[in-house]
Amino acid sequence: MNKNSNLYQIIYAAVMVLIVGTVLAFIYMALKPKQDENIANDKRKQILSAVHVIPASDNAIEETFNKYIVAGYLLNKDGSIADSAKNVAFEIDMKNNIKLEERKLPMFKCKLDDGSFKYIVPVYGAGLWGPIWGYIAVNDNGSDIYGAYFSHEGETPGLGAEIANSKFQEQFQGKSIYPDGEFKSISVMKKGQKPIDGSEYVDAISGGTITSRGVQAMLNDCMTPYDPFFKKLQCGTIK
């Protein structure tokens, strides 16, 4: 058969694509459950990181998560609780939850070993190369940050990617989001500079300016809708 005839080439390409497509589809289907489990476990691990709980092993993630995260909520815009099923809050993909008008407000309630409650808010925003996200744990007084966790998809290693480093995240501990009674998101500032609006601030990452700005914008964008809820925490109308 003539290898260079048009017919041969077309059939060759078509058969090849069919075979490759089938193989890939099969592999995708076969590995999907395992991948979904990894993704869910990774999310659990990230949520736990915000309250400094590290699961003992990869097999214990789900168990640890269920032990510490006692409830999940969906909030209304006025800060009241719309839904309190843990799965509903857990299954919200922040990627599809960006538009402010339609945004759902998930939140996790965590009970630590010392009996104190923390409220964990997921945040999602844009870095330099792709999405960045994180989880912010707020104390039950509704105004101080207990812990923060950030991660990213593809920020520059050693620069923007340092937001995933615990040194950067530890800076957020104890910062107040109500420095003078009004909600003010944490600013991420170049070393030596201070925000003009009087909000509390952390040091940005040198060489990771755009990612640092992204973190600041993300915190402002994603924490602000929770303001009514935090206020309720502060006056004690929600326990």
Place this chain on the structure above:
Amino acid sequence: MLSKRNKEALFNPLSKDNPVLVQILGICSTLAVTAKLEPAIVMGISVIAVLAISNVVISLLRKTIPTTIRIIVQLVVVAALVIIVQQILRAYAYDVSLQLSVFIGLIITNCILMGRLEAFALSNKPWPAFLDGIGNGLGYTIILVIVAFFRELLGSGTLLGFPVIPQWCYDHGYMNNGLMILPPMALITVGCIIWVHRSRNKDLQEK
């Protein structure tokens, strides 16, 4: 099994015919994934696997591939293998797959792959093609690991994430060199390795 020719296919790419040092292929990923040692090693292993298997597949198909669409065939084979590697990493080494993120996908554009498929697999039997794939993959990995070793050591003071520079060095004013983490220093490191390599191999030097 290992005739003289096969040995050459396997061992030449390690030094005398190294894809990165001599053919200057695959530089882009050498710059991108060498800031830390661990992603560099996983990237190297992935490239070895993809290169060896795609070499064998193309070599098996070499008599049927129409010459006019051979590049497309090669691309489809490589792209399929890369997606498989990516899916497997995501299922069984999730943390590593997160670290490598886009770079696994970029194996497709690694010039070493197309170069070896065109230059070797299309005109050789599967077994030598397999050895050639392993050899070139190893040659690439060695350079990746050497570059990543120096960049992580000098840039972050760690190796594979463990701190290796003792605290008293920092106490006495030593500082990690942030420049090492930036891609330009990878290029300069590769340049230094090429310099050392050429000065040791007289037959590589241009007259």
